[in-house]
Amino acid sequence: MSLFNDYLALLVESGPDILDGLIVTLKLLIGSCLVGFLLSVPLAIARLSEHRGISRLASSYSAIFRGTPLLVQIFIFYYGLSQFEAVRNSPAWLLLNDSFYCGLLVLALNLTAYMAEDIRAGIMAVPAGEKEAGLAYGLTKFQSYRYIIIPRALSIATPVLGNEVICQLKATALVSTITVLDMTGVVRRLSAASYTTDALIIAGVIYALITLLISLIVRVAEHRNTRYLRR
Amino acid sequence: MKRSILSSIIAGSLLLTFNAQAEQVVKIGTLSDYAPFEYKDASGKLMGMEIELGDAMCKIMKVKCEYVTMDFDALIPALKARKIDAVLAQMSITDERKKVVDFTDLFTLAPVQYVTKTGAGITENPTTLKGKTVGVQSGTTHESYLKTRLPKAKSGIEMKTYQSLDQSWLDLESGRVNAVLSDTTVAYDWIAKTGKSKGFDFAGKPIIDAEIFGDGTGIAVRKGDPLKTSFNMAIKTVLSDGTFAAENKKVFPFTIAPGK
Amino acid sequence: MDILSSYLGQLLIGAAVTLQLAFTSLFFGLALGLLFAACKLSNHVYLRRPVEYFTNLLRGIPEFLIILICYFGLSNLINNHFDAAFEISPFAGGVFALSIVFAAYASEVFRGGFVAIPLGQIEAAKAFGLSRTQLFFYIQLPQAWRISLPSLGNMWQSLLKDTSLVSVVGLEDLLKKAGMAGQFSKQPFVFFMAVAVIYFLFLAISNPVFAYLEKQANRGYHQPRS
Numbered sequence A: 001m002s003l004f005n006d007y008l009a010l011l012v013e014s015g016p017d018i019l020d021g022l023i024v025t026l027k028l029l030i031g032s033c034l035v036g037f038l039l040s041v042p043l044a045i046a047r048l049s050e051h052r053g054i055s056r057l058a059s060s061y062s063a064i065f066r067g068t069p070l071l072v073q074i075f076i077f078y079y080g081l082s083q084f085e086a087v088r089n090s091p092a093w094l095l096l097n098d099s100f101y102c103g104l105l106v107l108a109l110n111l112t113a114y115m116a117e118d119i120r121a122g123i124m125a126v127p128a129g130e131k132e133a134g135l136a137y138g139l140t141k142f143q144s145y146r147y148i149i150i151p152r153a154l155s156i157a158t159p160v161l162g163n164e165v166i167c168q169l170k171a172t173a174l175v176s177t178i179t180v181l182d183m184t185g186v187v188r189r190l191s192a193a194s195y196t197t198d199a200l201i202i203a204g205v206i207y208a209l210i211t212l213l214i215s216l217i218v219r220v221a222e223h224r225n226t227r228y229l230r231r
Numbered sequence B: 001m002k003r004s005i006l007s008s009i010i011a012g013s014l015l016l017t018f019n020a021q022a023e024q025v026v027k028i029g030t031l032s033d034y035a036p037f038e039y040k041d042a043s044g045k046l047m048g049m050e051i052e053l054g055d056a057m058c059k060i061m062k063v064k065c066e067y068v069t070m071d072f073d074a075l076i077p078a079l080k081a082r083k084i085d086a087v088l089a090q091m092s093i094t095d096e097r098k099k100v101v102d103f104t105d106l107f108t109l110a111p112v113q114y115v116t117k118t119g120a121g122i123t124e125n126p127t128t129l130k131g132k133t134v135g136v137q138s139g140t141t142h143e144s145y146l147k148t149r150l151p152k153a154k155s156g157i158e159m160k161t162y163q164s165l166d167q168s169w170l171d172l173e174s175g176r177v178n179a180v181l182s183d184t185t186v187a188y189d190w191i192a193k194t195g196k197s198k199g200f201d202f203a204g205k206p207i208i209d210a211e212i213f214g215d216g217t218g219i220a221v222r223k224g225d226p227l228k229t230s231f232n233m234a235i236k237t238v239l240s241d242g243t244f245a246a247e248n249k250k251v252f253p254f255t256i257a258p259g260k
Numbered sequence C: 001m002d003i004l005s006s007y008l009g010q011l012l013i014g015a016a017v018t019l020q021l022a023f024t025s026l027f028f029g030l031a032l033g034l035l036f037a038a039c040k041l042s043n044h045v046y047l048r049r050p051v052e053y054f055t056n057l058l059r060g061i062p063e064f065l066i067i068l069i070c071y072f073g074l075s076n077l078i079n080n081h082f083d084a085a086f087e088i089s090p091f092a093g094g095v096f097a098l099s100i101v102f103a104a105y106a107s108e109v110f111r112g113g114f115v116a117i118p119l120g121q122i123e124a125a126k127a128f129g130l131s132r133t134q135l136f137f138y139i140q141l142p143q144a145w146r147i148s149l150p151s152l153g154n155m156w157q158s159l160l161k162d163t164s165l166v167s168v169v170g171l172e173d174l175l176k177k178a179g180m181a182g183q184f185s186k187q188p189f190v191f192f193m194a195v196a197v198i199y200f201l202f203l204a205i206s207n208p209v210f211a212y213l214e215k216q217a218n219r220g221y222h223q224p225r226s
Helices: A002-047 A052-066 A070-083 A085-089 A093-097 A099-125 A128-136 A141-178 A183-194 A198-225 B002-022 B049-061 B072-080 B141-148 B165-174 B184-198 B227-240 B243-251 C002-040 C045-060 C063-081 C090-115 C119-128 C132-169 C174-185 C188-217
Strands: B025-030 B038-040 B064-069 B086-092 B112-117 B133-137 B158-162 B179-183 B200-203 B217-221
Touching: A002 A052, A002 A099, A002 A141, A002 A183, A002 A198, A052 A099, A070 A085, A070 A093, A070 A099, A070 A141, A070 B165, A070 C132, A070 C174, A070 C188, A085 A093, A093 A099, A099 A141, A128 A141, A141 A183, A141 A198, A141 C063, A183 A198, A183 B072, A183 C063, A198 C045, A198 C063, B025 B049, B025 B072, B038 B049, B038 B064, B038 C174, B049 B064, B049 B086, B049 B227, B049 B243, B072 B086, B072 B217, B072 C063, B112 B141, B112 B165, B112 B184, B133 B141, B133 B165, B141 B158, B141 B179, B158 B165, B165 B179, B165 B184, B165 C174, B179 B184, B184 B200, B217 B227, B227 B243, C002 C045, C002 C090, C002 C132, C002 C174, C002 C188, C045 C090, C063 C090, C063 C132, C090 C132, C119 C132, C132 C174, C132 C188, C174 C188
Parallel strands: B025 B064, B025 B086, B133 B158, B133 B179
Antiparallel strands: B086 B217, B112 B179, B112 B200
16 A cells, blocks of 8 residues: 555656656657658658669668667767767757757657658558559659559558557657656656656556557557448 | 595585685775776776775775676665665765765765856856756756756756766767756866866856755765775775875875865 | 777677677567467466556557666565565666567567467367377477567567667666767767667678578478469
8 A cells, every 4th residue: 555655645746747758758759750750751752763873872771770779879869970060060950959859850760761661561562453543544653652652551551650659659768868858757867866666667657558549549540541441 | 536536626616615705795886987086998997096995995894896887876776776785986975865875984075066168157156057058967966956956947047967977078068058067076087188178167166055965975885784884994094094195196186085 | 990999899898798688688588478478378368368468568668668667676676575685787687678578579479470370280280199288399389480480580670779778777788888988088979880880780680590590480381372
């Protein structure tokens, strides 16, 4: 019973701080998912381009961001780049200077690589018949992508993309290492000050609940997206 | 012949293991990035003023010392969890900490000061820091000072907490923080080696706040641990026989030995 | 460049620790994953449900947070209840955390693998008089392994990348060593880039290894002609 009281007391005392952290986490999640999604569609199309230079460039981007740990990427962008005078004087510094936006940038760039792979798989899974029908109708390549291929690819890829969003939620925890006070950052501070791990566990439960929420939303979205395929 | 060789090998190894266990091992928790007190050089060897003094004290106490490095805010949890038996990491003696651990007598003095870019117009007066960002190390009295005395709502000062002081120096150099609040001793070393050439120096006078900063640093042990008395005896010895003074001279032109 | 060479020894030691951590966690993760999968496939609800909830919980919490909880929390637990019987080093805490996360995902993959084995094979095995153990090791496991291998390959890649997280609790792995070197030499960029390259190489080597494993697992197996 006293264990429960401990947790309750912690919640009451530090609840507002944890809530602030949660808001930062959600901002990071939504921001990086939006930017990542916007960048991943062109990247996926570039991956499938017939132009060898473009597709090679796109696959190297994917390989680099998926082939190295996110934590290392974060450190390179935050501590590594700030080492150079040239970077500090460039306009990019406006973004890299702030730990929140720097973290958001790296999260978005990382997510782009993963989402592009999923969307690429989705594009390849679009029935050839639909692509051919588009060409038969006289649509230009751009038009057939815009009206036929991409919407269909996205609907096919929805479950996988939903999974990526859930993975991204867990990835946001890493920006606490560059002083961003997201939920993980807040509870690490609370835990260090109290010499216990209660705050960490509360954060864990909250993350699990949000994951549950997101998977429910994705399932509903998937259900509605494929409504036309069911009777 | 074979049997006697075997039995002598067994006896010898048993003797060795018993011998090894007979010597008491004291695990000392410390940092690995806090020059000149404790740091690792290019080959990964732990060295520094507190390491030298620690070795000297262990010799006096006739125990074997093993150093375990970790982040500053992990030291007290590790002590409580028996991962380490003592903390030798420039840890200030404060009433807050005395609630959870025991401290030896005063080991070194540790004044506290801001470090900023010269000409930034910042002094120890909080009004000069309004709207600025200050970097501190997690778990330190400097962090508590900003949290309790100068919370953001009251003072307009933004605080950034780092796991290691080295990271805060990096961000000070790149301009992400306007000032770093740390011990004068460590700051002196950084300024002398890197900061001064890049235009950074102490700002204003040392901050006096005995309640939060305490009188100085000591060695932390678990509550009720008899190690405290052994360490006290060793501290007294190194302070009086010149070992402390010699190590002090190697790194600082000023003394950090506790007065009295 | 020569600053890298002076720290090369340290970086290699860190890389060795990283690989040690990854392989140890893989071993325990696979073993635990099979155990969890067995529980999930069990007929006993009181075995199935708790394991399902537990693995779902583990898949919903950031690995980073799990590592922190395991390292600090386990130490407190052992200290409070078992009077510091044994200590949890950063390596042990890291292995524990990474293994249970790997096991949580692996249990789902293995479960799918076992479920995909045609029921007829199990009935035939029973008809032949094979014992439960023989059935498991000769019929079920090889086929489940074959089906799970691609997913396991992806999970290994994640595991390898997640080993970098244990540096935050003080394990002197590749990333921590690079961080220390970078701070000491005031050139963090060079060292973090070196770490990125080394991880990239490790992962690049893993791909052909898994391709070989898949080929081995698929030998003698061909899709029925349509």
